[in-house]
Amino acid sequence: MKPKSYSPTQTDAWAKLQSHANLAENLSIVSLFDADLTRASSYSVKAGELFLDYSKNLVNDEIWQTLLCLAEQSPLQEHRTAMFAGEPINTTENRAVLHGALRAEPTDANSEDESQRIDLAKQQLQAVRAVSDKIRNGQWLGSTGKAITDVVNIGIGGSDLGPKLAVNALHEYSHPSISLHFISNVDGAEILTTLRGLNPETTLIAVASKTFTTAETLLNAKTAIHWFEQTLGLENAQTSSHFIGLTANPSNALAYGIQAQHILEFAEWVGGRYSLWSSIGLSIAISIGFEHYSDMLAGARDMDLHFKQAPLAQNMPVIMALLGIWYSNFLQAETIAVIPYCERLLLLPSYLQQLDMESNGKATTLTGEAVNYDTGPILWGQTGTNGQHAFFQLLHQGTRQVPIDFIAAAHDGLSNNEHHRVLLGNMLAQSAALMTGQAAPEGQQHRYYPGNKPSNTLLLKELSPKNFGALIALYEHKVFVQGSIWNINSFDQWGVELGKKMANELLSENPVNGEFDPSTNALFTYIADNS
Ligand code: F6P
Secondary structure: OOOOOOOHHHOHHHHHHHHHHHHHHHOOHHHHHHHOOOHHHHOEEEEOOEEEEOOOOOOOHHHHHHHHHHHHHOOHHHHHHHHHHOOOOEOOOOEOOOHHHHOOOHHHOOOHHHHHHHHHHHHHHHHHHHHHHHHHOOOOEOOOOOEOOEEEEEOOHHHOHHHHHHHHHOHHHOOOOOEEEEEOOOOHHHHHHHHHOOOHHHEEEEEEOOOOOOHHHHHHHHHHHHHHHHHHOOOOHHHOOOEEEEEOOHHHHHHHOOOHHHEEEOOOOOOHHHHHHOHHHHHHHHHHOHHHHHHHHHHHHHHHHHHHHOOHHHOHHHHHHHHHHHHHHHOOOOEEEEEEOOHHHOOHHHHHHHHHHHHHOOOEEOOOOEOOOOOOOEEEEOOOOHHHHOOHHHHHHOOOOOOEEEEEEEEOOOOOHHHHHHHHHHHHHHHHHHHHOEOOOOOOHHHOEOOOOOEEEEEEEEOOHHHHHHHHHHHHHHHHHHHHHHOEOOOOOHHHHHHHHHHHHHHOOOOOOOOOOHHHHHHHHHHHHHO
16 A cells, blocks of 8 residues: 555545534534434444444534545545555554454455464464463473462563553453563562562563563563572573563564573564554463453454444444544544543553554654644543542533543443442433533532533443453554544554653763753752762
């Protein structure tokens, strides 16, 4: 796929949406329901065991049809075909984007190349199965011959967020006697405190890094190596059975000292923030078992098929992406809130922050021009009902437009009827109250709720591995659709490079003090004097 000269702002649909936006002030979601008794059902869509109600949005039929035209007039469908076919759509790194191949079945292949990639992914996942089974069955032994009770995943970004979220979300399925720990921050207090509570004889470290060069991860791994030396007298612990490497760069892991048979490889065409489906997912497989991990992949595949096959108007990722574009580009919403009514999805907003903001926080088009429209929104969130007692005040009565995704499981096997009824009742009450608002009693303007605040409600039948997989793939594709419409490369992350480079300079043996700006130099000196 050769990037074309295209700008969303030059499409007919964009111009029409701008004129719709000028009139949107007069739109009332409640009136839209009054005018169309079928709205709740016509503005909803099902994909597998996920149900999306998007009827509480500031869109009428005309706006909705124009948004769909925008999707049609954009390169979305061409990009989608190119992505699944393995074309190098990550143009700045000349890389294919094939996390879909990690969860595909051989029958999904449309070419010999696709078929080979699916085979490779299956082989690599078999290695994950073998290792995770051995650990779960107590056959993987530490250096003193004891079975593993604690696994510490050391990684950051995509090598941490996805596995950590999945292990938490799927806690219902977790192994009864193996605990998972996640270390990402280079803040020593995190790793030192965690290791202090563990028995080194029964601890396994999984060093998760696509590149095996990430400074934070390597420093944390070094601290873990040192801990084994101090506690067990084990020299070069990275060469022992206490260390596994998860990487797309096996030569770096080997050079680090990890044994070849302890390295679980994945392909370079798996982006870091999409790597929970690859061997980076080892910690998930250890926690919930390979069968459940496979179910998670199967759920993601179902969403891939839905994304590839459903018409745009019934395509859940497309629908969510278009609504996001409507709010970001036409109604000036700067942020989007994701509010799961499920404590096990507490980490979903931080996971989505990387997925969305690292993917679409870009200002250069695929053809190298500066964009003249907004791209990725600021994503934030917290679980309900906790958020209700924190930031919901602003959502109800503040001055900012914040579209919301409410997410919940209709049934929760870990909860009970009373709790679950109250939890979901709260979610439904919030989305209804945000939409309907309420007039202020005479002389009490502070009790005015303007209402007309938009939200989606996404219901999973239950938080099973399969539905969790589908949920994550849904957001992956939503972000992809938006990137295609905005004509940006959603798969690189050059924005993180400069800070890394400057940190290296600042921390080098001979810091180039004096070469940084005066504020940074002064802060550096203050820390040096006070540490
Ligand atoms: O933050 C930049 C980034 O490259 C992410 O995209 C990635 O998930 C993270 O760093 C970790 O990289 P690695 O897996 O190579 O250690």
